Amino acid sequence: LKVPAHQIPHCLIKGLPLVRNLSGYPQNNFGREGLSHITIAGAVLDGLKEVELWLQTFSPGSRTPIHRHSCEEIFVVLKGSGTLFLAPDLHMRQPAKPNEFSIFPNSTFSIPVNAVHQVWNTAEDTDLQMLVVISRPPVKVFIYDDWLMPHSLAKLKFPYYWDEECFHLSKDDYNDEL
Amino acid sequence: LKVPAHQIPHCLIKGLPLVRNLSGYPQNNFGREGLSHITIAGAVLDGLKEVELWLQTFSPGSRTPIHRHSCEEIFVVLKGSGTLFLAPDLHMRQPAKPNEFSIFPNSTFSIPVNAVHQVWNTAEDTDLQMLVVISRPPVKVFIYDDWLMPHSLAKLKFPYYWDEECFHLSKDDYNDEL
Ligand SMILES: [Zn+2]
Numbered sequence: 001l002k003v004p005a006h007q008i009p010h011c012l013i014k015g016l017p018l019v020r021n022l023s024g025y026p027q028n029n030f031g032r033e034g035l036s037h038i039t040i041a042g043a044v045l046d047g048l049k050e051v052e053l054w055l056q057t058f059s060p061g062s063r064t065p066i067h068r069h070s071c072e073e074i075f076v077v078l079k080g081s082g083t084l085f086l087a088p089d090l091h092m093r094q095p096a097k098p099n100e101f102s103i104f105p106n107s108t109f110s111i112p113v114n115a116v117h118q119v120w121n122t123a124e125d126t127d128l129q130m131l132v133v134i135s136r137p138p139v140k141v142f143i144y145d146d147w148l149m150p151h152s153l154a155k156l157k158f159p160y161y162w163d164e165e166c167f168h169l170s171k172d173d174y175n176d177e178l
Numbered sequence: 179l180k181v182p183a184h185q186i187p188h189c190l191i192k193g194l195p196l197v198r199n200l201s202g203y204p205q206n207n208f209g210r211e212g213l214s215h216i217t218i219a220g221a222v223l224d225g226l227k228e229v230e231l232w233l234q235t236f237s238p239g240s241r242t243p244i245h246r247h248s249c250e251e252i253f254v255v256l257k258g259s260g261t262l263f264l265a266p267d268l269h270m271r272q273p274a275k276p277n278e279f280s281i282f283p284n285s286t287f288s289i290p291v292n293a294v295h296q297v298w299n300t301a302e303d304t305d306l307q308m309l310v311v312i313s314r315p316p317v318k319v320f321i322y323d324d325w326l327m328p329h330s331l332a333k334l335k336f337p338y339y340w341d342e343e344c345f346h347l348s349k350d351d352y353n354d355e356l
């Protein structure tokens with residue numbers, strides 16, 4: 001028996017006020033150690049089709065997977081510092097040794113579409129907090145075990161960690177060209 | 179004689195580093211009193227096609243025009259407070275008397291597609307600072323003189339204030355269904 005998403009209390013956002021207090025938003029690590037993720041507004045709960053906004057905090061040493069996606073992505077670092085790893089070339093069989101860029105408070109960067117990347121809190125003792133904008137939610141992520149894995153072997157994770165529970169429940173609402 | 183955008187120094191962003199310091203970004207009011215606008219990443223300068231991110235500061239008493247657009251828009255209030263005015267109904271000939279919502283630090287709200295809205299710094303002495311995400315940049319805005327103006331008379335402002343200068347210079351790069 002399938003329970004529609006709108007009958008699961010925390011998958012229901014329609015009843016919430018238009019203007020919401022982020023301070024009260026539920027945080028979760030969605031099974032990823034050192035992560036705190038909040039979807040500020042997005043596809044699965046809010047029904048947005050074109051943009052989604054996240055607030056993410058990485059504890060020291062924690063990081064995103066090595067991954068790529070065909071959507072656009074913009075980061076703004078609110079607090080802390082770390083390293084952006086970015087594959088040098090889209091046209092090889094595999095990402096190969098990434099370029100490294102320091103990221104710092106008030107810095108911003110955009111990830112080229114389909115570029116393989118990873119964001120890592122390389123600081124010793126401060127959290128890395130970022131706002132992340134993506135297009136065409138919900139995000140479809142291809143994950144690499146390492147930088148030498150061929151693109152063709154990267155594994156699709158969809159729905160992504162934070163979309164998983166409510167997405168499955170509301171799957172019928174989506175027409176996605178997966 | 180038409181000068182290509184990439185020959186105008188401040189319309190050139192390709193030479194900038196991938197990770198940029200927002201603190202050094204040029205601010206401008208683009209002819210609108212009380213406004214400070216920064217495009218953190220977007221269509222005209224960065225070549226993004228699907229998302230754009232702004233940092234906007236409104237001094238006390240200043241506000242957006244009464245306007246609508248067919249893109250999605252998410253706001254996050256970083257500092258200050260004010261009022262969101264939102265037309266109650268998409269299906270009338272005109273926006274009509276708007277509903278009013280208080281906005282405050284750490285609040286977030288999304289504007290329904292094509293809903294007529296206005297954000298106003300109604301505080302007496304503090305700036306209202308917000309992050310704004312839009313989809314499908316550059317933004318195409320229809321502006322109303324007041325809440326009783328028929329939708330059909332709202333005036334298209336495109337390119338919008340902050341896109342104007344560099345957009346006109348790089349117009350040939352866009353294929354837009356205007
Ligand atoms: Zn990413």
Ligand SMILES: [Zn+2]
Pocket residue numbers: 245247251289295
């Ligand atoms: Zn707007």
